[in-house]
Amino acid sequence: xxxxxxxxxxxxxxxxxxxxxxxxxxxxxxxxxxxxxxxxxxxxxxxxxxxxxxxxxxxxxxxxxxxxxxxxxxxxxxxxxxxxxxxxxxxxxxxxxxxxxxxxxxxxxxxxxx
Amino acid sequence: xxxxxxxxxxxxxxxxxxxxxxxxxxxxxxxxxxxxxxxxxxxxxxxxxxxxxxxxxxxxxxxxxxxxxxxxxxxxxxxxxxxxxxxxxxxxxxxxxxxxxxxxxxxxxx
Numbered sequence: 001x002x003x004x005x006x007x008x009x010x011x012x013x014x015x016x017x018x019x020x021x022x023x024x025x026x027x028x029x030x031x032x033x034x035x036x037x038x039x040x041x042x043x044x045x046x047x048x049x050x051x052x053x054x055x056x057x058x059x060x061x062x063x064x065x066x067x068x069x070x071x072x073x074x075x076x077x078x079x080x081x082x083x084x085x086x087x088x089x090x091x092x093x094x095x096x097x098x099x100x101x102x103x104x105x106x107x108x109x110x111x112x113x114x
Numbered sequence: 115x116x117x118x119x120x121x122x123x124x125x126x127x128x129x130x131x132x133x134x135x136x137x138x139x140x141x142x143x144x145x146x147x148x149x150x151x152x153x154x155x156x157x158x159x160x161x162x163x164x165x166x167x168x169x170x171x172x173x174x175x176x177x178x179x180x181x182x183x184x185x186x187x188x189x190x191x192x193x194x195x196x197x198x199x200x201x202x203x204x205x206x207x208x209x210x211x212x213x214x215x216x217x218x219x220x221x222x223x224x
Binding site: 098103 | 147149155156157158159162202204209210211212213214215216217
């Protein structure tokens with residue numbers, strides 16, 4: 001596609017429910033990032049993939065958060081047993097190469113846990 | 115860990131006035147990127163600075179990397195209403211893991 005696509009755009013989950021957020025990066029992009037952005041704050045790093053390998057998951061807040069990119073393209077961020085503090089916009093970004101390069105962000109998924 | 119602070123947090127300017135946001139780090143910056151995020155939108159890449167003292171220009175925007183690589187700035191000349199949004203700097207801390215600054219929210223009054 002022309003850009004990074006995320007779905008759903010909006011998700012309302014009841015506390016305790018599991019959610020899955022999808023990211024379709026730009027075709028051929030090697031690097032994929034997930035960020036969490038709370039209202040009025042800057043994006044905070046969650047995890048990084050280089051192709052299918054998850055090289056860094058140090059930003060995941062707890063073991064309820066899990067991300068995968070099994071074929072090196074589409075990625076899914078899963079949150080189990082959602083809690084109110086998980087409410088945020090989850091941004092996915094991809095870049096063409098490894099290392100320092102321009103990142104293209106998707107529109108994000110706004111998750112609200114009630 | 116590394117903290118990247120931006121000042122000011124908010125800035126309201128009259129259309130046509132200049133605007134500057136500053137990005138400061140507690141540690142030496144590695145490679146700085148600047149992003150713009152419109153209200154309700156997603157971050158959009160503006161530019162990347164790599165070298166100490168580097169200055170880059172994009173039309174009315176001037177980006178600068180400090181000589182000591184501990185700060186960076188974005189200056190907009192003669193702001194327009196289309197400049198409204200939040201401007202973030204981000205440092206890759208020597209890895210792929212970009213640490214975003216706190217952001218400066220710009221409002222331009224017509």
